[in-house]
Amino acid sequence: MTTDNPYKGYHGRALETLKHFHVRVWSDAEVTTDEDTFRGIILPRSETADGEHIVLKMITGYNIGVNVNRIRKLEEKGYKEAHYKIPEKEFPYAPGRARVKLFGTGGTIASRLDYRTGAVIPAFTPGELYGSVPELAEICNLETEKLYGVFSENMGPEQWIRLAEEIGKEIEKGVQGIVVGHGTDTMHHTAAVLSFMVQNSPVPIVMVGSQRSSDRPSSDAALNLIHSVKTAAECEIAEVMVCMFGPTSDQYGLLHRGTRVRKMHSSYRSTFRTIGDIPLAKVDREGFTYLREDYNHRREDKEVRIKPVFDDRVGIVYYYPNMKPDMIDSMIANGYRGIVIAGTGLGHVNKPLYPALKRCQEAGVAVYMTVQTLWGYVQMYVYETGREMMELGVIPTANMLPEVAYVKLGWALAQSEDPDEIKRLMLTPINGEITDREPYNGYLIFQGGLPEVDKFVAQIKR
C-alpha cells in the first residue's frame, strides 16, 4: 500500500461501506446495486461532497457516483493507483543564454488536480514546468525554486518579505531576470509591494500567473510563462512588472508596471489592466514592442535596494452610503496604525464619519484617501467636505490605487513612527504609483453595443 489513507476523502455511510466490504480507493472494483452491476476504479472523493456515494471511474474514462445505500455487494478485483508522471527533466543548460530565476509561490500557473477536493491545487513544482513547456529552454537557462505553494489570497506580509529578500539574493548572485509565479487574485498587491521593497533593480522582475489552469488544453499558462521568461531574459525594462495576456486570444502579453496594474475581471484571460496610464510594453514570442520610454533600464550592476519591512496594522475601508463611524472606531480600538479609505467620487465619505476621523487624528492613526472609481485623482478641494476632511488629517494620495496605497502604507509605517516622515514616504512616488499626469488614453473602457465600438471589436482579435 503506497497511499497513506486508503479511504481518501470518504466519510459517513460511504466510508462505512468501503470498510465493510474491505475495498479501498484505487481498487478496481465490481459494484452490485439494487438495479445493476458496474465495474470501475474507486476514486478518492472530495471531502466536501456528501457521505452517501462512492466514485467509480469506468473503463471509458467517465466517472459515476453510486449511492451506497443501494449497494449490495462490493468486490475488489484489482488495484490501480494513479500517479502523475510529469517528466521532471533537468532544465537543459546552454552557454550564452540569459540566466533567469523562477520563484514559485503557488496559484493557477502551477497547478494540478486534487481528487480529494476535486479542485485545482497549486502543487506542481516549478521544476516540472520544463516538462510541460519545453519552449522555455530556447529562451534562457532557467533555475527554479518553490518558495510557497499557496493560493494567492493567502499571500501576505510574511511571504512578501521573504520574496523580496530572495529576489535581492538572486540579483546579488547575478541573474539576468526574475520571474515570480503567483496566483492572479492578489498578484497586483504583491507586484505593488515588491515595487517598494525591491528598489533600483538592475534586472526585470516579472510576475506571472494564469487564468485557466495548466491542466486545460486552452490554458493561458504556457504562453504567459513563455512571455514572462522571455521578458526576464531579454526585456530592457528593469522594474517590477505583471506579465499577462493582453487580449483573450493567444496573441501577446502586456507588461504592466507593478504599481499601476489591477485584476479587473473575475475570469477573463485579459483580466489585468494598467489603470490611469498605459502599459510599459507588449511581448510575444518574437520580442517586445515598447509603448513608452520612461522606464528604468536594465543595468549591469547589482545595486538593488531591498527594504523588506511591513507593518500589518493597516487596512482598507471601502466607503458606502450610510457607513457608520463604528467601522473606523473599531479599527482605532484594535490598534490599527493606518487606514486607507476608498472614497466615493473625488474622495469623499459622509459627515457622520467625521467624528471618527477626528478620533483617528487624536489617536495618531494615519488616514489616506483614494478613490473607488479607480481611474482619476483624489481632489479634496473641489467640495467643502473634502477640505473639512483634510482638516481632520485625511491625506489625499493623488491617483494611487487603493490596494497600492494599502501596501505602501504598511511598508511606510514599518519604517517610521513620525507622521510627517510617513507622509513623505507615501507621497513620494517610487515607481509610478503616483503620476503627475494622466494621459488621455489612460482611461479607455469601450462601451460595447455602440456601432463604432462593435465595428472595431469585429476587426481585431481581442
Added chain:
Amino acid sequence: MTAEDYAAVGFKAGLEVHQQLMTKRKLFCRCPTGRYDKTYHAEILRHMRPTLSELGEYDGTALMEFKTRKEIIYRINKETVCTYEMDDTPPFMMDEEALDISIEICLMAGLTVVDEVHIARKQYLDGSIPTGFQRTAIIGLNGSVPFGDREIGISHLSLEEDSCREISDVGHRRTYITDRLGMPLIELVTHPHMRTPWEVEKVADLLRRMMRTTTHVRRGPGSTRADTNVSVEGGTRAEIKGVCRTSLMPLLTYNEARRQWNLLRLREELHRRGITKDTFQSQSADVTRALKKTLYIPIEQAVADNHVIKAVKLKGWAELLRWEVQTGTFFSRELSDRVRVIACLMTLPNIIHSDNPSENISAAEWQEVKRVVEATKEDTVVLVWGDEQDTKTAVEEIIIRAREATIGVPSETRQALRDGTTGFERILPGPDRMYPDTDLPPITVKRERVERIRANLTMPFWERVRYYRELGVPEGYITRLAISRYAPLFREAVETMDIDPVLASYALYQAPKELERKGYSTNGVSLETVRGILLALSKGKLFREGVTAAWKQAIEGSFSREQLPSPPSDAELNDIIRESEMQVRANKVFDEGNVPVLTIAEVMKSMRGRIPGRLVAEKVKTQAGK
C-alpha cells in the same frame, strides 16, 4: 457479401448516436439554443496544448493535435455565445431540462440511471471546443433495445455539450463558428452487436426513431449524427465520424471492414518479408539539393518557395505502397493522409514514392535520391516537401504509419468521404483524455426524479410499431406515425375516442403529410387543435373526407370544432340527392348505369366533410332502387 461472409471475417460494428435535445438553454450557460447564424461580431484565436490525464498519461490524439501546430479561430456571434463558450467564464450549473430529457431517453433504452452525475472533461485538441475539452457526463449505463429477434446492448448514454462547426481548415489555420457550441447533446453508445453493414443502418434508424418518440429532441440537419465503430477479426476498432445520413452507413462500414482486412494481409506480407515492429528500418535525408532542377511541378514549386524536400526510405518495402487498401486506393494514401492532417501539408499530391515512379521526377533524379538514402531495389522511397518544420513532422509521421503496418490496423478516427471510402482524421482517443471537471460539483439524481420521469414515459418506438401493426394501421404509415409528434394522440383517438385505427392514422399522419407535400407547414398546429380534429371525428361532426379541409383550417388557425357544420338531416339529404340527380341528368347521361356514381360525386361537392361518402352512396342506391 452475405451475412455468413461477414461472420467469417469477424465483422463487428457499434454505434455512437449523437442527438441534440430540445431545450431552451445551452447545457452550461444561459445562451439560447437552435439558432444557426454564420454572421459573427468578433473573432478570437487560441492554441491547444496537450495535458496529462488524471491517471498520468498523455493521450495519443492530444499529442497528434499538438504536432499539427494549428491556430484556431473562433467566430463569435453575440446573440448565440457568451463568455462561457469563449472559455472566459466558468460554467453555470447543468441545465435541468437537458438532464430530465436524458433520463427519459435512458429509461426508454433500459439504461440504469446513475445515482450521482459526475461531469468530466473529454479532451478535444482539434479546437472544436474552445476550452480544449467537452464537458460530458454519464447519465445511464447498461441498457438494450429490441432489434428483430435479439437485443442490441447499449453501453451508456452521456449528456454533453455540442461542439463548434468547422468553417475551414487551411494549412495551420482552422476556423470555427460557435453558434452550435454548448447545446445539449446526448451520445448513445451501443455495444459492437451489429453483424453486417446493413444492420448498422437499421440500428441507427431504430435509435434515432426511439429518441424522436420522446418529442424532446431536435430535428433537422445536423441535429442527429452518428459515429460507427468497425472492426474485423484481428483488426482494431476504427471510428467513422459524423455520418449524418444512415443510408451511407452500409457502404462506409463495408469499405472500412475491407480496409482492415487488406491491412492485415499487408501485415502478413511484411512479416513474410521479415519486417516486424522490431526489425522495421527506415532512413531519411534532405534531398533538396538533388532535386533542385526537377521539372516535376509540385517539387519545382517547393524549390522556388525555398522549401525543403525530404526522402524517407522504407527498407524492404518495394511495391508495398501500391498495396490496395480500399476500393481504388492504396497504402500510399494512408501515408499521404497522415502527412496532410498531422504535418498540415495540405496541397495534394503531398508525397510521391518510388513504387509509382512515372509522371513525377526523372529516373536520374530517383536514382540520385535513392543514392542519398542508400536505397536498393528491395526498398521504397517516399518524397515529401514543404516548410522545414512541417516536413520534419511529415517524415516522422510516414515512419510512424509504416511501422504501424507491421503491427496491424491502427486505432483511428476516420472521416466519411463522398465515394463511401474513409480517410484518416485523427488517432482514436482513449480513456486517457478524460478528466474530472473541477469546476462543477457532482449532481445527485434522486430516485423520485427518475420515477416521476418513468411514470410519464411515452410508448417506445418498437412498442408503437407492434401496436399499430396489431390495429391494422397501413404498413406504409407505421414508422412515420410512430415518430410523428402527433403519435401520442393516436392511442387516445383509438382507445378513448373510439376512432377507427385506420382513420386515426390517416388523420394524424397521411392527411398532414399530403398537405406538407403541397407546401403547407403543419409545424404551428398545436396538439390541442389536432385533438379537436379527432374529437370532431369521434363525435360524427367530421368525416374522413373533411379531414384535409380541417387540417387546412388548423394551419390557417381558423379551425374550430364548434363551428363545423352539422351533418345534414335526412330530409335535407334527400333534397340534395334529388337536385343532384336532376343536374346529372340535365347533362345528358348516355349510360343510365353511371347516374348513381355521378350523382354521388355531385352530392359530395357540397357535403364533403359533413357526411361520410359511404352513407351518401347507400342512400343514392336505395333511392335508385325505389
